[in-house]
Amino acid sequence: xxxxxxxxxxxxxxxxxxxxxxxxxxxxxxxxxxxxxxxxxxxxxxxxxxxxxxxxxxxxxxxxxxxxxxxxxxxxxxxxxxxxxxxxxxxxxxxxxxxxxxxxxxxxxxxxxxxxxxxxxxxxxxxxxxxxxxxxxxxxxxxxxxxxxxxxxxxxxxxxxxxxxxxxxxxxxxxxxxxxxxxxxxxxxxxxxxxxxxxxxxxxxxxxxxxxxxxxxxxxxxxxxxxxxxxxxxxxx
Amino acid sequence: xxxxxxxxxxxxxxxxxxxxxxxxxxxxxxxxxxxxxxxxxxxxxxxxxxxxxxxxxxxxxxxxxxxxxxxxxxxxxxxxxxxxxxxxxxxxxxxxxxxxxxxxxxxxxxxxxxxxxxxxxxxxxxxxxxxxxxxxxxxxxxxxxxxxxxxxxxxxxxxxxxxxxxxxxxxxxxxxxxxxxxxxxxxxxxxxxxxxxxxxxxxxxxxxxxxxxxxxxxxxxxxxxxxxxxxxxxxxxxxxxxxxxxxxxxxxxx
Amino acid sequence: xxxxxxxxxxxxxxxxxxxxxxxxxxxxxxxxxxxxxxxxxxxxxxxxxxxxxxxxxxxxxxxxxxxxxxxxxxxxxxxxxxxxxxxxxxxxxxxxxxxxxxxxxxxxxxxxxxxxxxxxxxxxxxxxxxxxxxxxxxxxxxxxxxxxxxxxxxxxxxxxxxxxxxxxxxxxxxxxxxxxxxxxxxxxxxxxxxxxxxxxxxxxxxxxxxxxxxxxxxxxxxxxxxxxxxx
Numbered sequence: 187x188x189x190x191x192x193x194x195x196x197x198x199x200x201x202x203x204x205x206x207x208x209x210x211x212x213x214x215x216x217x218x219x220x221x222x223x224x225x226x227x228x229x230x231x232x233x234x235x236x237x238x239x240x241x242x243x244x245x246x247x248x249x250x251x252x253x254x255x256x257x258x259x260x261x262x263x264x265x266x267x268x269x270x271x272x273x274x275x276x277x278x279x280x281x282x283x284x285x286x287x288x289x290x291x292x293x294x295x296x297x298x299x300x301x302x303x304x305x306x307x308x309x310x311x312x313x314x315x316x317x318x319x320x321x322x323x324x325x326x327x328x329x330x331x332x333x334x335x336x337x338x339x340x341x342x343x344x345x346x347x348x349x350x351x352x353x354x355x356x357x358x359x360x361x362x363x364x365x366x367x368x369x370x371x372x373x374x375x376x377x378x379x380x381x382x383x384x385x386x387x388x389x390x391x392x393x394x395x396x397x398x399x400x401x402x403x404x405x406x407x408x409x410x411x412x413x414x415x416x417x418x419x420x421x422x423x
Numbered sequence: 424x425x426x427x428x429x430x431x432x433x434x435x436x437x438x439x440x441x442x443x444x445x446x447x448x449x450x451x452x453x454x455x456x457x458x459x460x461x462x463x464x465x466x467x468x469x470x471x472x473x474x475x476x477x478x479x480x481x482x483x484x485x486x487x488x489x490x491x492x493x494x495x496x497x498x499x500x501x502x503x504x505x506x507x508x509x510x511x512x513x514x515x516x517x518x519x520x521x522x523x524x525x526x527x528x529x530x531x532x533x534x535x536x537x538x539x540x541x542x543x544x545x546x547x548x549x550x551x552x553x554x555x556x557x558x559x560x561x562x563x564x565x566x567x568x569x570x571x572x573x574x575x576x577x578x579x580x581x582x583x584x585x586x587x588x589x590x591x592x593x594x595x596x597x598x599x600x601x602x603x604x605x606x607x608x609x610x611x612x613x614x615x616x617x618x619x620x621x622x623x624x625x626x627x628x629x630x631x632x633x634x635x636x637x638x639x640x641x642x643x644x645x646x647x648x649x650x651x652x653x654x655x656x657x658x659x660x661x662x663x664x665x666x667x668x669x670x671x672x673x674x675x676x677x
Numbered sequence: 678x679x680x681x682x683x684x685x686x687x688x689x690x691x692x693x694x695x696x697x698x699x700x701x702x703x704x705x706x707x708x709x710x711x712x713x714x715x716x717x718x719x720x721x722x723x724x725x726x727x728x729x730x731x732x733x734x735x736x737x738x739x740x741x742x743x744x745x746x747x748x749x750x751x752x753x754x755x756x757x758x759x760x761x762x763x764x765x766x767x768x769x770x771x772x773x774x775x776x777x778x779x780x781x782x783x784x785x786x787x788x789x790x791x792x793x794x795x796x797x798x799x800x801x802x803x804x805x806x807x808x809x810x811x812x813x814x815x816x817x818x819x820x821x822x823x824x825x826x827x828x829x830x831x832x833x834x835x836x837x838x839x840x841x842x843x844x845x846x847x848x849x850x851x852x853x854x855x856x857x858x859x860x861x862x863x864x865x866x867x868x869x870x871x872x873x874x875x876x877x878x879x880x881x882x883x884x885x886x887x888x889x890x891x892x893x894x895x896x897x898x899x900x901x902x903x904x905x906x907x908x
Binding site: 207243244 | 812898899901902903907
């Protein structure tokens with residue numbers, strides 16, 4: 187179980203394009219960090235680096251368990267859940283089959299039961315569960331992707347624009363779910379443009395502009411929508 | 424104000440127990456590598472069987488090659504039996520390459536490759552699973568090519584067909600091993616569609632050579648030669664399995 | 678060191694080429710079977726030596742790169758791979774010319790020729806990947822070189838054992854080298870040394886260029902990462 191993540195002067199360059207420049211950031215357990223910024227600021231890249239899929243071209247990321255630095259190996263990845271732009275699920279398989287497959291990969295005990303429980307929790311309709319995922323609407327795919335991210339009870343939960351495609355009720359439910367993960371002690375990082383949806387659970391605001399960290403603020407009392415909007419406009423114009 | 428209140432931790436009886444399970448309590452257990460390989464291979468095949476897109480493409484392509492090329496060897500309304508090995512193996516290798524490229528392409532399209540790499544499953548298990556799936560796809564194509572060749576070239580082998588099946592299966596394994604390693608290495612490279620055949624085919628040469636020689640020997644009822652080439656093909660499979668396992672770990676540890 | 682070595686090698690190579698040409702045409706005797714045709718042998722064979730040494734250098738350096746992860750090994754593999762393609766091409770062309778003159782065919786499916794052709798095609802693939810694959814392709818190239826190297830004995834034995842028809846090898850090279858007349862032997866080994874000098878010269882020049890390009894890229898990347906340089 188991760189207690190904190192330390193991003194140490196991380197840079198990422200794709201050929202000539204510099205996506206991130208010497209970013210320093212600390213994330214702690216039991217908090218939700220809203221990672222904001224204009225398009226192309228490097229938010230998805232930073233998320234990719236945190237997920238261990240993308241290699242930083244400079245700097246390191248420390249995954250700390252108490253004082254101990256964890257090794258970047260297969261077992262670390264079991265503690266990380268990602269919800270990305272794409273569904274990360276197989277279109278030809280049904281929701282249940284997808285979750286059961288990933289449950290096997292993640293070594294989740296009793297994958298079938300866990301899959302059913304999660305699908306109930308994210309509100310994926312009973313009949314839809316046995317249809318191929320490629321027949322789903324955007325909102326349904328989002329719900330399945332969330333279930334997939336939560337499958338192995340990750341201590342680091344990374345979400346990339348999770349509120350797109352969700353209706354008002356879905357957005358509120360997702361916000362509540364993130365709050366619950368935070369209460370359970372997870373580290374949650376959420377990239378989003380939907381400030382209204384993320385306000386209320388956020389206690390850590392990080393704003394990336396042009397690959398550099400323009401704002402890094404914490405407030406245990408949380409941030410209101412107005413507060414987030416104000417921070418955003420100050421730093422990201 | 425909307426969204427202002429921080430949601431409190433849900434009361435224990437309001438939410439099902441497994442949902443509010445503390446993050447720290449892990450129910451995960453280490454899963455055997457073979458089980459993972461089987462899971463990945465099974466998933467690949469399940470996905471393929473649902474759409475059958477790659478299967479039909481490969482099979483039809485192979486069938487067309489067999490028809491077209493065997494026709495070019497026709498004389499007096501009969502096709503030259505000496506052409507069978509070349510025609511059959513050309514069809515298998517070309518169709519196999521298409522299937523190989525398509526299989527990896529499909530993972531890229533849905534971004535599911537990322538999902539696999541993100542999981543704690545060892546990279547080796549993932550690619551071994553893919554190798555198994557591709558070997559089975561190639562065997563399926565061979566199941567189309569073999570009867571067609573026997574039909575068009577008017578060949579009656581009797582029990583020797585089983586030897587031929589063995590040759591084809593060993594060839595499929597060799598193709599799958601070398602092909603998957605190279606396709607995996609090409610994952611993040613641009614121009615990968617063109618480069619895959621360019622890098623793959625020279626390495627496949629000994630497999631194609633021994634496969635065609637074995638096929639020719641079986642057709643000529645030359646058992647001694649046939650078994651020699653079958654053993655050579657098996658040796659090829661072993662050698663490149665070892666090389667693939669060794670280089671794979673080194674290539675993956677970035 | 679390089680400053681002296683490269684011009685020195687260039688001078689040796691030039692002298693060697695001129696010298697061997699003179700020796701080949703004016704000094705060495707005519708070979709008894711093939712007469713004038715055989716003379717191309719003095720240029721043909723050393724090219725094959727260079728091809729095989731470059732292939733094994735490339736394969737060995739690739740293994741070194743995968744083990745040590747030091748880009749210097751990759752530079753060596755890169756240069757060796759390109760030279761393998763060059764010398765292989767010259768070897769194939771000269772061999773083809775010789776074959777036409779000696780046996781009447783531009784090509785024949787004989788053991789050494791077939792193995793060399795497959796090997797050359799593998800290295801050509803290697804060169805193409807280097808050229809078109811873009812950044813981050815070093816491990817792929819290393820893997821390809823290693824697979825190619827392992828492939829050599831497999832191809833060799835496949836062809837050798839397939840050729841059990843036992844036709845007298847239309848390729849008298851091996852016997853000829855051992856039985857060479859004293860003057861021919863001298864010229865032959867001088868020719869080998871000359872081509873080794875040419876190979877070494879090209880290798881040094883090429884690897885310098887590769888290394889400089891890589892270092893320039895690395896410096897630029899460090900600058901971009903630190904935020905000093907703007908893209």
